[in-house]
Amino acid sequence: MRPQRRSRAVLFGLLCVLGLSGLAGRSPVASAEAETLTLYSGQHEQTVDLLVADFEKETGIKVRVHSGEGPEVANQILAEGADSPADVYFTENSPELMLLEEKGLLAKVSAAALASVPARYNSPGGYWLAVLARECVVAYNPPMVSADQLPPSLLDFADPAWKGKIAIAPSDADFLPVVAAVVALKGNDAALQWLQGLKRNAEIFDDDEAVVAAVDRGAVATGLINNYYWDRLEIQQGAAATHSKLYHFGHGDPGAVVNVSGAAVLKSAPYPAAAQRFLLYLVSQRAQELLAGSKVNFEYPLRPGVKPDPMLKPFDELQPPSLDPAKLGDDGNVAALLQEAGLL
Numbered sequence: 001m002r003p004q005r006r007s008r009a010v011l012f013g014l015l016c017v018l019g020l021s022g023l024a025g026r027s028p029v030a031s032a033e034a035e036t037l038t039l040y041s042g043q044h045e046q047t048v049d050l051l052v053a054d055f056e057k058e059t060g061i062k063v064r065v066h067s068g069e070g071p072e073v074a075n076q077i078l079a080e081g082a083d084s085p086a087d088v089y090f091t092e093n094s095p096e097l098m099l100l101e102e103k104g105l106l107a108k109v110s111a112a113a114l115a116s117v118p119a120r121y122n123s124p125g126g127y128w129l130a131v132l133a134r135e136c137v138v139a140y141n142p143p144m145v146s147a148d149q150l151p152p153s154l155l156d157f158a159d160p161a162w163k164g165k166i167a168i169a170p171s172d173a174d175f176l177p178v179v180a181a182v183v184a185l186k187g188n189d190a191a192l193q194w195l196q197g198l199k200r201n202a203e204i205f206d207d208d209e210a211v212v213a214a215v216d217r218g219a220v221a222t223g224l225i226n227n228y229y230w231d232r233l234e235i236q237q238g239a240a241a242t243h244s245k246l247y248h249f250g251h252g253d254p255g256a257v258v259n260v261s262g263a264a265v266l267k268s269a270p271y272p273a274a275a276q277r278f279l280l281y282l283v284s285q286r287a288q289e290l291l292a293g294s295k296v297n298f299e300y301p302l303r304p305g306v307k308p309d310p311m312l313k314p315f316d317e318l319q320p321p322s323l324d325p326a327k328l329g330d331d332g333n334v335a336a337l338l339q340e341a342g343l344l
Helices: 007-017 045-059 070-083 094-102 154-158 173-186 188-201 208-217 227-237 272-282 285-292 332-340
Strands: 036-042 062-067 088-091 129-140 166-168 202-204 222-226 245-247 258-265
Touching: 036 045, 036 070, 036 272, 045 062, 045 272, 045 285, 070 088, 070 094, 070 173, 088 094, 088 272, 094 173, 094 258, 129 173, 129 208, 129 227, 129 272, 154 173, 154 188, 154 222, 166 188, 166 208, 173 188, 173 222, 173 332, 188 202, 188 332, 208 222, 208 227, 222 227, 258 272, 272 285
Parallel strands: 036 062, 036 088, 166 202, 166 222
Antiparallel strands: 088 258, 129 222, 129 245, 129 258
């Protein structure tokens, strides 16, 4: 499975977005080999490996993968600008894609690819493509806290009653869209107050894997994660050995935010036609069904008619807030709030 997530790299990327740090390191030199796509990836390595192997088999196009955390890789693309060797950027969360769109570094996605998933999940300008979705959830340990004791809103975790009972990973890239949802729905002041409450209450971990593992072993009662991490933990250790459960917020609460994983073709892509073909493949019936049945990726496929892994709560039963990617923004404001609250 994915190695330990590089929280320091995520922090580095966020600071660069804020203009507080230098440029990212140099990218790998592109090969002269014809029709070899260079994929810059901020997605889970298992997911990317599965997709790349199948795409190469289907098309004969080779793919070279350069991996990192989403904000780190986005910052590298910003640093490289028009000289980037990347053809495609594929990442877990929409804010990094919005940032690159705002900076004018992305090419328009083909109409065929955009039409393969519901328009509300795609780039508002047509510059990147939604591929998968994941939900913010709470992992909880039933001997420590029962489901009926869990709060109705994510914001309640800032209350003193939850001191020492909630785990978070604020330097993990997956935490950022959750904060962005609070900002979009409640405003900056409310978001800052909530983050300051979490600073007082929360046990801090490097990444979501560490959060869900701590909850499962009983080190902390609850933890804020994306659904992916709990599902993967149960597959790894088996249902009988899994001691935690999932709790879903509802009623449009920011804690029920659904964020998208997406991909884009760089405006400077050396092989733009092959890059567009890769994006079309990502939302094809073949690729979406491959992921849904893989027991590797536990995100929701966005192509209509493709059913997610049965471990996941049905997508149409989720009750997320009505937030499109534009409203979630590009993470810059979120990073500043996390710093002000002392969480970065």
